[in-house]
Amino acid sequence: MIEFEKNITMQKLRDFENLEEIQPSQEWNDSLMNQLNNRKRHQFAKFTIVILLIILVNIGFLINSINHRASQYVDRGKELSIISNEFLINTSSSKN
Amino acid sequence: MVQDADIVKRLKAGDMSVFNAIVNQYSKQVLNTCYRFLLDRDDAEDVSQEVFIEVFQSIKSFKGDSKLSTWIYRIAVSKSLDELKKRKRKKRISSIGKLLHIDEVANWIAGGAMPDKSLNETENMKEVLQALNSLPDNQRVAFTLSKIQGYSNPEIAEIMTTTTIAVESLIYRAKKKISEELKLILQNNN
Numbered sequence: 546m547i548e549f550e551k552n553i554t555m556q557k558l559r560d561f562e563n564l565e566e567i568q569p570s571q572e573w574n575d576s577l578m579n580q581l582n583n584r585k586r587h588q589f590a591k592f593t594i595v596i597l598l599i600i601l602v603n604i605g606f607l608i609n610s611i612n613h614r615a616s617q618y619v620d621r622g623k624e625l626s627i628i629s630n631e632f633l634i635n636t637s638s639s640k641n
Numbered sequence: 642m643v644q645d646a647d648i649v650k651r652l653k654a655g656d657m658s659v660f661n662a663i664v665n666q667y668s669k670q671v672l673n674t675c676y677r678f679l680l681d682r683d684d685a686e687d688v689s690q691e692v693f694i695e696v697f698q699s700i701k702s703f704k705g706d707s708k709l710s711t712w713i714y715r716i717a718v719s720k721s722l723d724e725l726k727k728r729k730r731k732k733r734i735s736s737i738g739k740l741l742h743i744d745e746v747a748n749w750i751a752g753g754a755m756p757d758k759s760l761n762e763t764e765n766m767k768e769v770l771q772a773l774n775s776l777p778d779n780q781r782v783a784f785t786l787s788k789i790q791g792y793s794n795p796e797i798a799e800i801m802t803t804t805t806i807a808v809e810s811l812i813y814r815a816k817k818k819i820s821e822e823l824k825l826i827l828q829n830n831n
Contacts, residue, residue, distance in 0.1 A: 550828065553823075557769050558819065561766060561769045564676075564680075566673050567676055568669060569668040569672050573690070574664065574668070577693055580690060581697060
């Protein structure tokens with residue numbers, strides 16, 4: 546019985562050792578190249594999206610800084626009139 | 642090695658003709674390596690494609706510390722082990738599903754694949770596969786590679802980044818454990 550089990554075990558191992566080699570088919574090769582091309586396209590799309598996002602963020606930043614400068618100009622005028630009021634200077638008249 | 646350096650340089654520059662040559666040169670060995678680990682032709686084909694995609698994408702990080710072939714085979718081994726881990730995970734989910742009587746949900750979570758799909762194709766390898774599953778990764782890698790034509794022990798050592806003596810010891814221990822496991826499996830089956 547032990548000898549029988551040993552033989553089966555050896556046979557199973559031999560089957561594994563003598564497993565037939567397989568060859569890559571043309572379909573396998575075509576499928577690999579397709580996958581590579583798809584990935585390349587995908588990477589290019591990702592790169593384009595990143596570039597577009599950077600451009601959009603920069604444009605947003607530019608618009609924001611222009612708006613900020615314009616509001617700063619108005620604020621300074623307000624600040625000057627407050628200061629002049631505190632010192633009782635009449636800003637509408639040039640005399641006195 | 643000089644030739645390797647030239648090939649790597651051209652690959653890094655995105656030369657597709659060199660990549661095609663690499664695929665032609667190594668596809669058979671890579672495919673058979675994956676096949677020995679997975680014992681399923683369809684899975685081996687999918688994983689070997691992933692290997693070459695990884696080669697194409699990661700060539701920029703290849704520093705030339707080893708031969709290009711060794712690096713490629715190392716990727717093949719690592720991808721095959723990942724696939725085996727995925728199978729184990731799927732099998733676990735499927736078992737839980739069966740316990741809870743929610744087979745459909747479990748199959749859906751497991752990606753719809755049957756856990757023992759490979760066994761249909763190589764039914765007579767069922768027990769060997771079971772015995773191989775009981776081995777630690779390093780013993781499994783050393784033993785499996787030693788059974789594939791074209792890998793010498795020093796080459797296996799290079800792939801596993803270890804010494805030839807360590808590889809011999811791993812193969813010896815793997816053989817012993819597989820024989821024991823196979824005996825147990827066959828006893829339980831009878």
